[in-house]
Amino acid sequence: xxxxxxxxxxxxxxxxxHTTSTxxxxxxxxxxxxxxxxxxxxxxxEVASWYSSELNLKRHHRNMxxxxxxxxxxxxxxxxxxxxxxxxxxxxxEDDIKIEPHLVEVMQQIGKLIGWDLVKxxxxxxxxxxxxxxxxxxxxLGNYLKVPNCCNGYALSLDGAxxxxxxxxFFRPVDVDIQFHSEVSLxxxxxxxxxxxxxxxFISDIASVNNGRHSNKSTFWRNFRHRKDMYFQRKKISADLxxxxxx
Numbered sequence: 048x049x050x051x052x053x054x055x056x057x058x059x060x061x062x063x064x065h066t067t068s069t070x071x072x073x074x075x076x077x078x079x080x081x082x083x084x085x086x087x088x089x090x091x092x093e094v095a096s097w098y099s100s101e102l103n104l105k106r107h108h109r110n111m112x113x114x115x116x117x118x119x120x121x122x123x124x125x126x127x128x129x130x131x132x133x134x135x136x137x138x139x140x141e142d143d144i145k146i147e148p149h150l151v152e153v154m155q156q157i158g159k160l161i162g163w164d165l166v167k168x169x170x171x172x173x174x175x176x177x178x179x180x181x182x183x184x185x186x187x188l189g190n191y192l193k194v195p196n197c198c199n200g201y202a203l204s205l206d207g208a209x210x211x212x213x214x215x216x217f218f219r220p221v222d223v224d225i226q227f228h229s230e231v232s233l234x235x236x237x238x239x240x241x242x243x244x245x246x247x248x249f250i251s252d253i254a255s256v257n258n259g260r261h262s263n264k265s266t267f268w269r270n271f272r273h274r275k276d277m278y279f280q281r282k283k284i285s286a287d288l289x290x291x292x293x294x
Contacts, residue, residue, distance in 0.1 A: 050154065050202075051137040053081040053128075055121045063142045070146045078140070081125060086117025095216075097123070102218035108273035109265040111220060119221040122198065126208040134205060141199040143246050144169070149185070150242035156182045157202050157238070163291045164207030165225070167237035168200035171245055176237070180288045187239050190286040194235055196222040200243030207233060227280050234286040 052071065056064045064080055071078045086094070097120050103110060111119075125139055138154065140146075150168070157166055159182075176189025198221055203211075210231045214224055228235050 052078045054078045067142045084117045084120040086113035099216040115220045129208040136204045145244045147242040164234040166202040169243035170195035194226045
């Protein structure tokens with residue numbers, strides 16, 4: 048049985064939804080549209096229920112834009128849905144992607160794993176694995192020191208969703224927060240070859256609707272603290288492969 052595939056999509060982006068869902072259908076998969084949150088449309092009170100500007104000031108190097116806040120809320124609402132509906136695992140996709148046919152086989156491989164939290168299905172920087180385990184003649188499972196910072200495609204388990212929900216209220220962008228996996232004991236792996244890639248022919252609708260510039264209120268010390276924290280985070284391997292592949 049296919050796990051849920053949630054596609055984060057703006058209400059106004061009907062063509063984008065049609066394109067992405069059609070690409071899934073072409074390889075025998077069905078996607079569920081999940082309406083993206085528009086950060087600009089939220090009141091200050093609504094934003095404050097999700098995002099901590101105080102923690103952001105203390106623990107991130109710059110203020111978050113409305114687009115980054117809306118993007119994070121969109122992902123977090125899927126995690127809440129998983130928790131509330133007890134969904135064992137799902138695939139989360141943004142809608143500006145290319146989908147390779149072997150996504151079907153990768154999902155089958157994920158279904159055989161145990162004790163995993165999050166599996167990266169895409170990486171726009173081609174970060175290297177530290178350790179690798181051969182899952183089949185075609186696929187390799189690996190862990191990271193430098194976790195990919197894109198969130199356009201990943202698999203998430205129920206345990207992983209519950210760990211990520213400990214981030215609320217959040218204070219960093221979602222892709223950066225996932226890089227800080229050790230803070231919530233999140234096990235992160237990836238499967239190569241990745242089945243999801245960014246479609247550069249698309250301009251992100253989420254970004255354009257949520258447009259807003261980063262604050263210039265960053266300081267030397269905010270930047271220094273963030274770089275220091277990231278340096279030490281990247282000394283920590285993202286998952287123990289022997290526990291995830293053991294049967």
